[in-house]
Amino acid sequence: MEIATLLSGGVDSSVVVHLLKEQGYDPSLFYIKIGMDGDNDLTCTAEEDIEMATFVARKYGCRFEIIDLQKEYWDNVVAYTIDKVRRGLTPNPDVMCNKLIKFGCFEQRCGKDFDKTATGHYASTTEKDGKVYLSTAIDPVKDQTDFLAQIDYLQVSKLMFPLGSLMKSEVRDAALRAALPTAKRKDSQGICFLGKINYNDFIRRYLGEKEGKIVELETGKVLGTHKGYWFHTIGQRKGLGLGGGPWFVIKKDLDENIIYVSCGHDVETQYSTEFTMHDFHFITDNPWESVKDSIDVTFKIRHTPEFIPGKLTLDGGNYKIESSKKLQGVAPGQFGVVYDKDAHICIGSGEIQSNAAGAF
Numbered sequence: 001m002e003i004a005t006l007l008s009g010g011v012d013s014s015v016v017v018h019l020l021k022e023q024g025y026d027p028s029l030f031y032i033k034i035g036m037d038g039d040n041d042l043t044c045t046a047e048e049d050i051e052m053a054t055f056v057a058r059k060y061g062c063r064f065e066i067i068d069l070q071k072e073y074w075d076n077v078v079a080y081t082i083d084k085v086r087r088g089l090t091p092n093p094d095v096m097c098n099k100l101i102k103f104g105c106f107e108q109r110c111g112k113d114f115d116k117t118a119t120g121h122y123a124s125t126t127e128k129d130g131k132v133y134l135s136t137a138i139d140p141v142k143d144q145t146d147f148l149a150q151i152d153y154l155q156v157s158k159l160m161f162p163l164g165s166l167m168k169s170e171v172r173d174a175a176l177r178a179a180l181p182t183a184k185r186k187d188s189q190g191i192c193f194l195g196k197i198n199y200n201d202f203i204r205r206y207l208g209e210k211e212g213k214i215v216e217l218e219t220g221k222v223l224g225t226h227k228g229y230w231f232h233t234i235g236q237r238k239g240l241g242l243g244g245g246p247w248f249v250i251k252k253d254l255d256e257n258i259i260y261v262s263c264g265h266d267v268e269t270q271y272s273t274e275f276t277m278h279d280f281h282f283i284t285d286n287p288w289e290s291v292k293d294s295i296d297v298t299f300k301i302r303h304t305p306e307f308i309p310g311k312l313t314l315d316g317g318n319y320k321i322e323s324s325k326k327l328q329g330v331a332p333g334q335f336g337v338v339y340d341k342d343a344h345i346c347i348g349s350g351e352i353q354s355n356a357a358g359a360f
C-alpha cells in the first residue's frame, strides 16, 4: 500500500512516520507550506519545522517533498476567514484548512497518487456496514475530530490516523524512545498558521480600525470604546480594556458598531441552552433521516475536551440542539460539531446561526 504522510515537523507526525515504518510501510512524506513568504515570525517557525521534517525523513530513509500551497491557502482559508469576520461572525480557519488545503488541494496535487494519506491528528475511523466513519481518539484532551468535522466521505475513507489509539503521553514516550529531535517540541496551538500569528494584527491589515462604543447590556451605560466589532467575539472576556470586570461580550450591533457586554462570572445573559446550525454537513451519511422525534447526541461548540450531551431536533429545515447544560459564549460562525450519544462517531457539523439566543 502506498501511503502519503503529512509531516509538520512536530512530534505527532514524526511518531506517525516511526509507527508506519515499524509496521513495514515506506511512506512518502510531505511538508505543506502555507505561511506567508517574507513574514519573519512565520518563516522562522517554518524553517525550524522544515529542518525537523527533513531530519525525520533522512532518519527513516523516506522520500520527502515540500509542497507550496500558500496561494491556495490565501485564496481559500484566508478569504473565508476575512469574510466571516467582516460579517461579525467567528470563523474557524483550522476546520477550513483541513477540508480545503490538507485534504483538498494536497489531495488534488499529490495525495491522489497514493492509496492512503496519514496524519498525526488525534482521531480515528470506524468501519460499519461497509462504510467508514470519522470517530474520536481515545485521548479526549487531544481529540481533534472537531477540526475534521467538515471533511467529506472521500476524504475520511482515504485517511489514516495512526495516533487515534494512543494517549499524547504515549506518543511523546515513543518519540523519546526513537530519539526523535521532535520529542520535546511544544504542541502547536492551532492547525493552521493563522494560529501562529497575532490574529488582531492580521484582521487589522484587512479590515482596518473603526472606533465604536462598548455598552453595558443591562443598563445601556457606555463603558468605553473599541476599535471595530471585528476584533471581538461573543463570549470573549480578555482584551476589552475595561476595569472592574470580569466583562463578557454578549452581543454585537454590526450596523451601529456597538459591542454589548455584561459584568460578572455567572450572569444569565452569558448563557444559552440551545442553538441552531445551518447547512449541516454529514461526513458519511445522515443517520437521522427516519427519526421523527428528538435524538440524543453529544456535541461541541468549541475545541474543548468535553462532549456535551444534548437533544437534536429538526427546526424549520435546520438542526437545533438543546443542551443538557448552560452554554457560555455561543458564537455564530463557529461550527456546532455533533457526535453520537457515546461521543464515538463524529456525524458532522453545521455553522451556528446568528439568531442563537444572545448572539447578535
Ligand SMILES: Nc1ncnc2c1ncn2[C@@H]1O[C@H](COP(=O)(O)OP(=O)(O)OP(=O)(O)O)[C@@H](O)[C@H]1O
Pocket (backbone or CB within 6 Å): 005, 006, 007, 008, 009, 010, 011, 012, 013, 014, 030, 031, 032, 033, 034, 118, 119, 120, 121, 187, 188, 190, 191, 192
Ligand atoms: N505544515 C504542515 N505540513 C504537513 N502536514 C501538516 C502541517 N501542519 C500540520 N500537518 C499535519 O496535520 C496534523 C495535525 O496538525 P496540528 O497542527 O494539529 O499538529 P499537532 O497535533 O501539533 O501535530 P504535530 O506534532 O505533528 O505538529 C499533523 O500531525 C500533520 O500530520
